[in-house]
Structure formats: C-alpha cells, structure tokens
Amino acid sequence: LAMLTTAVGLLPVPVAFFAAAVAIVLFKVIPLRDVYQSLDGPILVMLAVLIPVSDSLRTTGATALVAAELARFGTVLPAPGALTLILVAAMAVTPFLNNAATVLVMAPVASEFAADLGYRPEAFLMAVAIGAGCDFLTPIGHQCNTLVMGPGGYRFSDYPRLGLPLSFLVVIVAVPMLAIVWPMN
Known part of the structure; x- marks a missing residue:
C-alpha cells in the first residue's frame, strides 16, 4: 500500500x-x-546526528564550497566525466561513514555540483546512491563486508585487492547506465 x-x-x-x-x-x-x-542504537544515533550536520553543511555554505571546488575539475570534463567524479567521490567517502550517512553528506554536494555545471541533478544523486552502496575496499564501510570477514577468513588487505577491480567495474557500468536512464542535459 x-x-x-x-x-x-x-x-x-x-x-x-x-x-x-x-x-x-x-x-x-x-x-x-x-x-x-x-x-541498532549506535546507527540510529549516528544518523540522527548526521542529519543536522548535513543540514549545517548546506546552510553554512560548506556544501556549496565543496561543490564549487569539484565543479572546477568538472568544468574541464565532459558530462560523463563529471558524473564519474561524483560517483568516485561517494565511493571514497563511504568507507569512512556508513552508506546512509554518505548519502546525507554527499547528496547536497552532488546537487549543487550539478547545478554549478548546468546539469540536471537526478543522475548525480543516483551516482551518490550507487557510490554510497559500493564500498568494496574496506571491511568497515559496509556491514556485509564486516559480516563475511571472520567466517570467510579474510584479512583487511584482501578487500582493496579484490574490491578495487570490482569498484572499477561498477564505475564502468554505472556511469553509462545513469546517463542513459537520467539524461544530464
């Protein structure tokens, strides 16, 4: 319903x-x-704390500042390159925050970034969502990675060795698909 x-x-x-x-x-x-x-108490507290942090980043202008700095690089890139930049930025943040927190922090940046470059924001916001869910580089960025570490006998160093090619594959597939489903212009 x-x-x-x-x-x-x-x-x-x-x-x-x-x-x-x-x-x-x-x-x-x-x-x-x-x-x-x-x-999960700690996750609820973290998300509750990050919502005002995300809002304060937006209201103080920090989001616009980060977006403007990214836009400086984005202006020399074609549209798919700018989209790749946001996807990779979200993938880089998510090992340090969980995926929901990454979206809270990166979504305003992506929206402002798209506006600065004159693009529609939908593809950039979806790139943030995909990037936030794709932490294959560490066992701590996503709960599934943590769950399989012990039973699988994995070491911390196994994650980037196997996760980096998978991350490249996600970027290679996601960027063209995002551009097709959510045109940027």
Missing part, C-alpha cells in the same frame, strides 16, 4: 513508508519485542 500510494502521488514517500511501518507494528505483523531488538 505504501508503494501504491506513493506511485499514484497520494502521499509523499516518507509519510507512506512511516505509516506502513506503524501499521505493521499496530497489526502485530511483527511483535513489538522484535522491533526493539532489531533497532
């Missing part, structure tokens, strides 16, 4: 999905005890 109401434009996405989550708890589809146990 949440997807249907957002698809037809009856409700905004956050309202529809929050209502769906509340309904799941109210109708006891998931027991309340399981809901509380599945909440």
Whole structure:
C-alpha cells in the first residue's frame, strides 16, 4: 500500500513508508519485542546526528564550497566525466561513514555540483546512491563486508585487492547506465 500510494502521488514517500511501518507494528505483523531488538542504537544515533550536520553543511555554505571546488575539475570534463567524479567521490567517502550517512553528506554536494555545471541533478544523486552502496575496499564501510570477514577468513588487505577491480567495474557500468536512464542535459 505504501508503494501504491506513493506511485499514484497520494502521499509523499516518507509519510507512506512511516505509516506502513506503524501499521505493521499496530497489526502485530511483527511483535513489538522484535522491533526493539532489531533497532541498532549506535546507527540510529549516528544518523540522527548526521542529519543536522548535513543540514549545517548546506546552510553554512560548506556544501556549496565543496561543490564549487569539484565543479572546477568538472568544468574541464565532459558530462560523463563529471558524473564519474561524483560517483568516485561517494565511493571514497563511504568507507569512512556508513552508506546512509554518505548519502546525507554527499547528496547536497552532488546537487549543487550539478547545478554549478548546468546539469540536471537526478543522475548525480543516483551516482551518490550507487557510490554510497559500493564500498568494496574496506571491511568497515559496509556491514556485509564486516559480516563475511571472520567466517570467510579474510584479512583487511584482501578487500582493496579484490574490491578495487570490482569498484572499477561498477564505475564502468554505472556511469553509462545513469546517463542513459537520467539524461544530464
């Protein structure tokens, strides 16, 4: 129902999905005890703290400053090169933050960057989303990497050795697909 109401434009996405989550708890589809146990406190606190940080970056002009610096490099690049720059920047940030935090920090930068270069922001925002979800270089940037480290017998040095080619593959496939699905001009 949440997807249907957002698809037809009856409700905004956050309202529809929050209502769906509340309904799941109210109708006891998931027991309340399981809901509380599945909440990850440190992640919630980090996201709650990063939302105002992201907003302060935007309101103080730091986002515009970072975007302007990136735009200096982007002006000499063709549109796919500028898109690659944002994708790689998001991939570079996500090992240090989790993927949701990376999106909170990088999305305003990408939007401002696109505006500075005269491009539509959709492809750049999707590049941030893809880059934030593609941390193959460290075991700490994404929870799945951390989960397989022990059972797989991996060392920290295994991640960049195997993850760098995979990251290149993501860039090679994602940039043309983004440009096709979300034209920048």
